Amino acid sequence: MSVDPADQIEAGLSAFGVELGARFDAATTEQELRNARAELLGKGGSLTSLLKLMGRVPPERRKELGERVNAAKSGVESAFEGRLLALRAAARRADLEGPALDLTMPGRVPAPRGHMHPVTRVRFEILDVFRSLGFEVAWGPEIDLEQNNFTRLAFPPDHPATDMQDSFWVRVAGAPPDSRALLRTHTSTVQIREMLQHPPPLARVSGGAVFRRDDDVTHSPMFHQVEGFLVDEGVSFAQLKGVLTAFAERFYGPGTGVRFRPSYFPFVEPGAEVDVSCVFCRAGEASRAACRVCKGTGWLEILGCGMIHPRVLEHCGVDPERWTGFAFGMGVERVAMLRYGIPDIRLLFENDPRFLVQF
Numbered sequence: 001m002s003v004d005p006a007d008q009i010e011a012g013l014s015a016f017g018v019e020l021g022a023r024f025d026a027a028t029t030e031q032e033l034r035n036a037r038a039e040l041l042g043k044g045g046s047l048t049s050l051l052k053l054m055g056r057v058p059p060e061r062r063k064e065l066g067e068r069v070n071a072a073k074s075g076v077e078s079a080f081e082g083r084l085l086a087l088r089a090a091a092r093r094a095d096l097e098g099p100a101l102d103l104t105m106p107g108r109v110p111a112p113r114g115h116m117h118p119v120t121r122v123r124f125e126i127l128d129v130f131r132s133l134g135f136e137v138a139w140g141p142e143i144d145l146e147q148n149n150f151t152r153l154a155f156p157p158d159h160p161a162t163d164m165q166d167s168f169w170v171r172v173a174g175a176p177p178d179s180r181a182l183l184r185t186h187t188s189t190v191q192i193r194e195m196l197q198h199p200p201p202l203a204r205v206s207g208g209a210v211f212r213r214d215d216d217v218t219h220s221p222m223f224h225q226v227e228g229f230l231v232d233e234g235v236s237f238a239q240l241k242g243v244l245t246a247f248a249e250r251f252y253g254p255g256t257g258v259r260f261r262p263s264y265f266p267f268v269e270p271g272a273e274v275d276v277s278c279v280f281c282r283a284g285e286a287s288r289a290a291c292r293v294c295k296g297t298g299w300l301e302i303l304g305c306g307m308i309h310p311r312v313l314e315h316c317g318v319d320p321e322r323w324t325g326f327a328f329g330m331g332v333e334r335v336a337m338l339r340y341g342i343p344d345i346r347l348l349f350e351n352d353p354r355f356l357v358q359f
Ligand code: DAH
Pocket: 185, 186, 187, 188, 227, 228, 265, 268, 303, 304, 305, 306, 327, 328, 329, 330
């Protein structure tokens, strides 16, 4: 005996009205609610199977039954939406009223910590040694006038360092033709700037970037220097030796040998280069003859120095009959390379973390 599809739909619809509200109200999570909806409207859902019967309903009943089935369907949808909103509102309320989230709790993976770049650290360490010897820290700009970089430092106009090929010249809008500017080629500019601004006695150190048209394994177009100078009454070369020997002992360790070799710089007279005893073969890491760092000489050149030339003092309005002074300058990268045994200066500027974590 086959059941009349129209009767079947009638029966289904009345059963449905009763259970609808209860089923959705019973759902306590969004997932349960969606499951309940699927049981009615999903592929094999009970309302879906009623809809499937519509095709077999006799035409005279089709319109009326169809409207009722559709009404039931939109009833299901709106009951579902209503319950969904209620559940979401309840979840939000529970979130807001529940225990607060502790944002200060430490994470499970420790955040990697950065540290100062080795060049920055060595620069500060050098400045600290001189500060502890009584020098004050001064600052100078990276772009400076030709006068401060060369002329007042008594460079002759044809000195090779002043050549267009050796320095980075900068065009400054509106500057008179006799005041050319460049990226400073050394930090000796700070001597001039400080002496022009402050009367002696003066004891200053300064560190920062300098620029030259150089680029190979031991030269970078940008590198760092520390410059220091002292001007007072009765300053002698003996005091220069004392200060630089104290620096070498503090920076490279007690017992570091120091050697002064005569050398030429236009802004000092007499001038010298200073070597320290090789840190590597002294520590017994290699025999003297086999030491690659000092090339078997036992000495490493670290800086240039000398007694400030009287002409330089005059250029800064300082009377050379009354005042004398000394000055010194060193490359920070070179000092760092010698201290840590770094073979290639470019490693210091590539900023590869695998290199930097080693410091
Ligand atoms: N300015 C020199 C350079 O860049 C280094 C230097 C040498 C600085 C002798 C000085 C000095 O103050 O007295 O090579």
